[in-house]
Amino acid sequence: MIIVGIDIGGTTTDAVAMRDGTIMSIVSVTAGDSVTAAAGALGRLVEELKMSLSDVNEIAVTGVGSNGLGNKLLGVPVVKVDEFTSIGTGGSFLTGIRRAIVISMGTGTAFVKVDGEEISHWGGTGMGGGTLLGLSKSMINISNIKTLTKKAEEGDLNKVDLTVGEIVGGPINGLPEHVTASNFGNISDEANDADKALALINLVLQSIGVMAVFSARANSIPDVVLTGKLTRIPQAYDIINGVGKLFGANFYIPENADYSTAIGAAIHVYKKGL
DSSP, X not given: OEEEEEEEOSSOXXXXXEEXXXXXXXXXXXXXXXXXXXXXHHHHHHHHTTOOGGGOOEXXXXXXXXXXXXXXXXXXXXXXXXXXXHHHHHHHHHHOOSEEEEEEESSXXXXXXXXTTEEEEEEEESOSHHHHHHHHHHHHSOOOHHHHHHHHTTXXXXXXXXXXXXXXXXXXXXXXXXXXXXXXXXXXXXXXXXXXXXHHHHHHHHHHHHHHHHHHHHTTOXXXXXXXXXXXXXXXXXXXXXXXXXXXXXXXXXXXXXXXXXXXXXXXXXXXXX
16 A cells, blocks of 8 residues: 655645555645645656656645645545654664654754654643744755754853852752853853854754653653654754753654654554555
8 A cells, every 4th residue: 555645834835645554655745825836846746756647545734734635646546644743653664662752943943742552732831943944044054954053063151151050169969060041141242153053053952852841840751753854964963862861751752753743643644544
């Protein structure tokens, strides 16, 4: 059975072709409307895999643009999957973890609780990729994520952030002296664009990481799975794992984390058909 999962976002549409629960191919397209985006993604998958539309059994669609689709797309049956269900299913599938808080870091950030087959929306925040690029454009006139992360490679957080050690002269109450006490709380006149770029990335990812820890603790769950486009940021792993070590939480960024929601939609429909 071949199922295509499509996550229709505001600017990017992700699609995955899966045969019997195994990933065959993944693509991303950019288009102006949901139908055009979904059709384009489906067409690219069919072309890449050298198959025909008749080989696709069902299309599982999710995301903000999914309501724009009807019951069929290019003659293939369409099943609409709740976005939070897709997020939770995708994160659990990609890691094999059955009980976790799954975080989808996109333009904003969603927190989803997974407990076996039970998936529920735990909460969310407006802090995300949109925040990062908006602040970046305003502060250092960079509006491209690749340009921002490249610039940040030369940055020094000590010229921007205030640490615990700088406040109290060393560690306190189990907090190491290098831990951030205040993002942008010690910005120097000498701080350049690279320093600010790294500090912005640090601000957004640390904030999401801390909120993820609080969500996990509230549910007595030690594992947090990170998905979404922000997982592509080169600095993401180190920053997020720094938060995890501080609070004793286990953070995971699985392979194909940035396509997790499309994968989750396809897996959800596949399991329902078994």
